[in-house]
Amino acid sequence: MTTSWEKEAVVFDEIYEGGGLVAKIPLLGPFIQRGIIERQNRALAFLQACGARTILDLGCGVGRLAVAAAQQGVTVYGYDISAPAIAQAQERAQKAGVSDRCHFVTADLLRVDFPQADAWFDLGCLHYLPDPAPVVQKLSHVPHLFSCLPMKGHWLSPVHYLYRTVLRGQKYLEFSETEIRHLLAAYPHLQIEASGMVYYVTTAVAG
Numbered sequence: 122m123t124t125s126w127e128k129e130a131v132v133f134d135e136i137y138e139g140g141g142l143v144a145k146i147p148l149l150g151p152f153i154q155r156g157i158i159e160r161q162n163r164a165l166a167f168l169q170a171c172g173a174r175t176i177l178d179l180g181c182g183v184g185r186l187a188v189a190a191a192q193q194g195v196t197v198y199g200y201d202i203s204a205p206a207i208a209q210a211q212e213r214a215q216k217a218g219v220s221d222r223c224h225f226v227t228a229d230l231l232r233v234d235f236p237q238a239d240a241w242f243d244l245g246c247l248h249y250l251p252d253p254a255p256v257v258q259k260l261s262h263v264p265h266l267f268s269c270l271p272m273k274g275h276w277l278s279p280v281h282y283l284y285r286t287v288l289r290g291q292k293y294l295e296f297s298e299t300e301i302r303h304l305l306a307a308y309p310h311l312q313i314e315a316s317g318m319v320y321y322v323t324t325a326v327a328g
């Protein structure tokens with residue numbers, strides 16, 4: 122149900138600052154906020170660890186990760202299906218003085234031919250695709266990845282479903298470790314770490 126992201130992508134970003142509808146939900150609001158801030162921090166730590174100079178940001182939203190990465194000298198290709206989110210990402214890059222290293226594209230990932238890069242980042246996008254496999258297949262030339270995928274069967278899954286699908290109208294996928302290894306079979310050296318309701322998935326890096 123990707124079209125619902127046209128407006129939702131910008132609304133989603135309010136959660137980082139503790140805003141939007143989600144902030145009004147006791148316990149769940151702060152829990153979700155902490156989760157996405159942790160995701161961003163982990164992504165930036167992995168960026169440093171893998172030493173990527175060019176990255177792809179799948180479902181880049183308003184460009185939080187992309188601009189933070191560009192501020193570290195990294196070249197970023199950011200893709201999002203939401204035109205308003207991409208407009209905000211471009212503005213953010215301009216304000217931060219890193220427009221020359223940020224290439225934002227309004228596009229459905231299914232239709233993108235990805236350029237050469239050192240790593241791709243999926244901060245909460247692939248699991249919203251009806252089938253992420255064709256997109257992952259188009260990314261197999263990229264040596265490193267960082268992804269964050271909802272854990273199948275977590276005890277909080279019903280709450281996640283209530284918020285995301287019942288309240289926001291967005292379908293999404295959940296994964297077991299086996300399903301993640303199957304989806305990412307092009308990457309034999311994966312590290313998968315369970316944290317809260319998600320699995321953090323990265324390629325192994327030296328050190």
Ligand SMILES: C[S@@+](CC[C@H](N)C(=O)[O-])C[C@H]1O[C@@H](n2cnc3c(N)ncnc32)[C@H](O)[C@@H]1O
Binds near residue numbers: 133183185245250
């Ligand atoms: C949960 S938000 C995460 C945004 C950002 N990565 C972050 O962590 O702040 C998911 C993002 O994926 C984008 N998205 C969903 N389906 C997409 C698709 N088929 N192609 C491109 N972007 C998509 C949405 O527009 C939205 O910005």
